[in-house]
Amino acid sequence: MSAAIPIPVIQLLQVLTIAIGAPGITGVIAKVEARLQGRRGPRIRQPYYDLAKLFRKEALAPDGASWFFLAAPLIAVAAYLTIPLLIPVLTSYGLPLGYMGDILGGGFLLSLASFVVATAALETGSPYAQLGSSRAKTFSAITEPVVLFVVFTVALLTGTDLPYALAATVRSSAGQIIRPAHLLAAAALFMVILHETGRIPVETHTGTYEFGMIEEARSFEHSGPFFALLKWGSELKQLILYTILADVFLAPWGLASSQRAGAVVLAIAALLAKATAVGCVVAVIDNSFAKLRLFKITEFVAGAFLLAVLGVFTLYLGGG
């Protein structure tokens, strides 16, 4: 028997797992993607080196930018680091702070982070940063209904909208996994995640072609530690969304059900393995589809909306 870990420490571990694991997952995806293309690819640790290098560099701000330009990356990272307190990252039982907010609370924090980053990009006066933030806001306005419908599905499935409750429902029986409402909502969420993390078919993740950029363009004017925070923030967002998909919707197994150290360590490994698996799927998608033209993105989102709406429909007749 291993020793029990106090609850506050587990809660802290949830945040640390996400914070430290996030760049690693990005590195794994980059590596897998490169291998699929027949390249050797960067080291998996490369994102950590990038962050370390950027944190050592000088920070510059454009002329006329206010304090908000520099505060935005900090606010964004703070928001991202709050979300792991609300979702099941390591434990299957709710931690004390886990009931601070429901899925919508997490959604608000994600929107807040993306809002401050977009506002900071607007302040720079750089055309590309402004283009990026304007596009990001336009498209997030049309993905918002999809997220809402996914939340409705969760609410109808569990009678609450706490992520812990849905995970427990999914674990409870095979009938809960195979019902169309759950599968449709999970598929819609996956499409939203592809959109939110700026992956193909919405956006090319690597490359310097500004006209195709949405999320990537927003950080053009930031430098040094602040740029590092933005980069780290987008990696955090990616791992958080993967965690929601894996630990709440698709595979809420392998979470620690007690406070024993062994179980918690196992849960950390399981989370990273699940996120890697999701990342591999994303890398395969990255390599098998072309980027959509900007005005075709609405069709992609309309597809996700269709899935989410059908999920709610099927529930209304009780059968779904």
Added chain:
Amino acid sequence: MDPAQAPGVYEGAANVIAAVMLLIEFGMLRQALARDQVRLYMAQSALISVLAIVIAADRNLPELYVLAALSAALKVVAVPLVLRRLLARTGDDEEEAVGVAGSNTLSPATAVLAGIVLAAFGFFCFGAMGIHGPAAPATALAIAGAMVLVAFGLMIVRRDVASQAIGFFSLENAISLAALVVASGLPLILETAFLFDLLVAVVVFSMLIRTHHTRAESLSTADLTRLRG
């Protein structure tokens, strides 16, 4: 509000198959190539056979296996083959890839949204009829109703004969879905008779496609509007 009860695994599987068939119907709505539409029709028909097998296994109805095999032979192999040959003959220089993209009267995203409205209407209409039973998953039946309306929508928003034919065939798929879910115990001979109705439709539509193509030199029905009195 009470959490929704999970249906059994069999009912869940039937509902999932029905939902995927409806999604394929939506896929046809936004597909730009007739070839890809035929491919989607094949996938949809294959799912109907899978559903027949699932129901056969669950309710111990061995004749449904025969129906599944017949339906697969007809809808996954024969009908797409006929359609492909027809399309290859009507295609002009590049015999492959008959584009029907220009035949959209609505943009794909709008068509999908309109389809969602139609599907919702069909869904709740069938839901309101309140057909319940231990052997009839209400959701799968309602999805079949939604599919019928979306297939009608596909025939309406497309202005070419090929998409309209495929819309009609997939409408038949929707009706087979409803029949399988509600009356899977029907005698095999009746089910087979319904299946052969499809053959009549195929003959009619292939005549229509060929006549229209020889007269108008295109698959588009847009030229027919000037025939109005």
